[in-house]
Amino acid sequence: MTADHNHKHNHATVRGHAAVLDIANLDTDQIMPKQFLRGIDKSGLAPGLLYDLRFDGAGQPRADFVLNQPAFAGTDVLLAGSNYGCGSSREHAVWGMQQYGFQAVVASSFGEIFYSNAMNNRLLLAMVAEADAQAFRHEARAAAGPLAIEIDVAQRQVRTAGHSAPFTISERHRRMFLDGLDVIGASLTYRDQIEAFAAQHWAAQPWVRDVARLTRDRLRA
Known part of the structure; x- marks a missing residue:
């Protein structure tokens, strides 16, 4: 089920609540397994997001998985491990994250094709130094629930109550987010x-x- 999200954001800043998914090299087949790619359009992908992490072999929710815990129902930012989104080029991984309600992912590195797909679809990927990624994850684990987080695209900064860090973004992608455009909208300019x-x-x-x-x-x- 798609989470109930109460995020606030404008074109320049994403303000949300983050959960930790500290798994390095989480590939697009894990983000959106192949059995959910049968449709001819991009709809209905939220149930498949991170399916094998969210559900056991009998299709029952794994109680210990962070996104299944009631306290994290409003999560809309992911604090991920390094090389998030590696593997095959399926754009469905991006669409599924957006349909579930995610606005952004913060990590030290991303799969190259996933990064391009995400940014072109306005799923904000904030690439920070590994030490900063660890600091955000450490702070989030110490919190009682989702960590309040702000990603300032104009200033290229990720901020929480306990830490602030710059993130890498190309000027083209930065302008797209500031202007509220996906890649098609940017082309139409x-x-x-x-x-x-x-x-x-x-x-x-x-x-x-x-x-x-x-x-x-x-x-x-």
């Missing part, structure tokens, strides 16, 4: 330039315009 280029391209090479459609129409004639 160049709509005028794209349309101008297309007009020039088709004017210079009209014979290659709509080749597939024209060929299909001829074959159907």
Whole structure:
């Protein structure tokens, strides 16, 4: 079941509550197992998130798993181990995290393709130094429940009551978050330039315009 989330965020800052998932090299097959990839769209993925960690072989919730504990029902930020999201390129891992309610993941490193998929879909990945990642996880474990956390995209800072650390983000991704855009929205900011280029391209090479459609129409004639 998707958690009940009471996070507050704007384009510049994510304010949420974090839980620890201190497992290094947690791959995308563990984040979103293959049996949940059968749909033809991106909906309905929340039940599959971290399925083998959340449920036992009989399909019963594991009481000792952090996200199954009632105190952590409002978790929307994950304090993860290193190389989070390694493995296959399935974008479903990102979609499933978002559908479950996650806004961000803080870790010292991420799988490269997962990182790109996440940032392009506006799942914020805050990459901090390993010492800082450990400090946040230590503070979270000492808390009675989810750790209040703030991720400031404008200032590139992760902050809790007990610790603050800079995180790495490219200027392109930073602008996307500040402007409230996913990768499609970011591309559409160049709509005028794209349309101008297309007009020039088709004017210079009209014979290659709509080749597939024209060929299909001829074959159907």
